[in-house]
Amino acid sequence: MKRQDYFPTRIGDQVVWLRNFKNKLPDHATALGLVPAAVTAILLDVDNAIYGLDDYRGSLGPASTSCYQCIEDAMYGDTVPGNVMWMGFTPPSGAPTAVPNGCLKRVFAYISDSIKTAPAYSTMVGEDLGTEGPEVAAPSPTVSPIFTLRSTSGGKAEVVWSKDTFDGVKLEFDLGTAGMKSDVDLRPNYTLNWLPDTGTSAVIRARLRFIYKGEDFGNWSDWQQWTLTGE
Known part of the structure; x- marks a missing residue:
């Protein structure tokens, strides 16, 4: 058995995961010895990811190709210069303060480099934060992609x-x-x-x-x- 990657594959589940991580991280930050300013910065990255995947994406039509690309840049485009920009139409209200593109990649890096390496980190902490996925059986050796x-x-x-x-x-x-x-x-x-x-x-x-x-x-x-x- 192995542990599943902690980030879900379905967009709706990703939003739920991000909201849980946002709510639970402050509860564990002191025990994990995390730098307060870094926690504040990563929570703003999380806010941008939630807005992009939920509020902004939820307002798009299926033909809004350029808008989907700006979500991709905001989440994963750490090599795309500039801050997150919600383009194509007037975005829904409530957008958080913009951060550089690649906000979700920074969240993943922070989990790997700061949270999971903390001496006080444990499976129990990870399960509360959502950074430890459930155990799943190893895939079949004859599996092929669909x-x-x-x-x-x-x-x-x-x-x-x-x-x-x-x-x-x-x-x-x-x-x-x-x-x-x-x-x-x-x-x-x-x-x-x-x-x-x-x-x-x-x-x-x-x-x-x-x-x-x-x-x-x-x-x-x-x-x-x-x-x-x-x-």
């Missing part, structure tokens, strides 16, 4: 897959006359940055294999195909 293909607003192919307890996936693409392409994705979902020449179409194929504990794991999925048209 995924779907869909088009992005720019006409590219997007691979939609679920992370579950795995580190990520290895992807292989058969681009026909353009050859083969392989890549690794550690966070769903993956966009293939390739299109055929303008005015032409190509049938591509894709397959996935899980990565678990840093190594290839299980079986390759069956190939799936998709038609792309150059723009």
